[in-house]
Amino acid sequence: MKFSIHPFNFRWVLYVLLGVYAIVTLIPFLWALSASFKPLSEIIAGDFFPHHFTLDNYRQIFLEQPLFLRWLFNSVFIAVCVTVLNLLFNSMAGYALARLQFRGKQFWFLVILAVLAVPAQVTLIPTFLILKSFGWLNSYQGMVIPGMINATFIFMMRQFFINFPRSLEEAAALDGLNTLQIFWYIVLPLAKPAIAAQAVFIFMGSWNNFLLPVVILFEPEMFTLPLGLNTFKGQYISYWNYIMAASMMFTLPMFGLYIFFNRYFIQSVTFTGGKG
């Protein structure tokens, strides 16, 4: 509908480009997937497809590592808590910074930009000391509370809200809704695509987080999946077949979550399609 000038030629070139890019994207992933079904000797030989297809690598992870399901639970529980809190708190702060007038607004926006500029490697030891003084080491709250807010996504939500048309909010204000009601009933439902994107990224960040858990979690029962898989890596050093199987177990839930939220990025496109 949009490429209506040279519909045939342009589309043909476009699909070829998309296809080539998809191949570039897929090869590394397929290599890892294929490796997870191979015996070790074949991975080292370097062929792409498995000659002796095997599920042994996956069996090994579940049987040899009794805590695997516990780690999976810890990771899911922490990631879900962190995501729910972030979606609410980041959107609230982003909206305030984009739309509301209050003293120190510009100051807080600069603080958020400044916070992003400091690398995590420097604040890691101070964060550990603070969590230790709260008695939160090796606990769920030690993982969830420090991660409940994220400057990156406050910034992102602000940039989204700035672009929203003001007319709806103004109409709602005339109808007598207060600022908080406008935020909750009018603005949040409109922000679905941005919130869906945020949900994917925050869940992914928590899911992949390695730096914080490695410093504050030390009992195997409290480990998250990346930490658990890492001990696994140490145990079976250079056993690429197990490492690849473990990596796939680790990546697939994320993949499912993305597919679920993906529908929100195309919402209004289908809407346009129906019209055209």
Place this chain on the structure above:
Amino acid sequence: MLKRRRRSHLTTPGIRTEGAGYLLMAPAILGLGFFTIAPILFAIFLSFQKVKLLGGIEYEFVGLRNFARLAADDRLWIALKNTAEYVAIVVPAQTVLALALAATLNAGIKGQNIWRILFFLPTITSSAVLTLIFMWIYNADGLLNQALALVGLPTYNWLSDPNVALKGIMIMNIWSTAPFFMVIYLAALQDIPRSLYESAEIDGANSWQQFRYITLPQLRPVTFFVVAMGVIGTFQLFDQSYIFSGGSGGPNNATLTVVLLIYQSVFRDLQLGYAAAIAFLLAIVIITVTLIQQHIFGQEST
């Protein structure tokens, strides 16, 4: 204050907006205050100390000595140069790629759902796995060299040749980060009012003109976010250069980045004070670049 009140767009009284502003900001201020700002203040304190980690922690005030050391540190300047080169190439490349992918996937092509899922794969695959896969691809007789040889291009030893080692990391990072920003652009494209395109079509604007005069200006605030986060992320490059070089920044300092240098100062040399000083130099560079950008992207809050 008067000026601010005048700009208030809502009909609610100024006082209530003031209260609502801080109410909505409260979790952010508390969360960031305890777990980000307090650690940063502690790190600022450290940058004026010589820290001894023998037994317990001991501090000795050394004034500006850590900062004075910065100027004389040759490896810092190499790291800054590598990092700047990395930022200058990766940020524009990944931003344009992300926007191109998002605009294409949003244009109503066939199977767009499948494309979106395929293109996002690099971002959900964990970075450790990605780096391992790329080390395999970059091997002397790995996939990339086989492909280059096939079409008659020169091959390189991507992992150990100082001239190309950083470029290898650049290619990998552009490839794996672009889908992240693609998703943000996709979400942003959903928020552009359809009526703008409809009236442009009535005016006879073709698809390029619509992109140039509606899409790009409407995406401006989000592009500011994408470029700013790109700059911050690339200036803080660490994981990939750490894994590629085994933590050394080699070959011949070719993959040494500022954050890798900070990491070495903290965990190898145990010089927490000096590491904090480098971090603040880096933070100042990043903030300066971000503020310049904010100025360029200015007039966003109309």
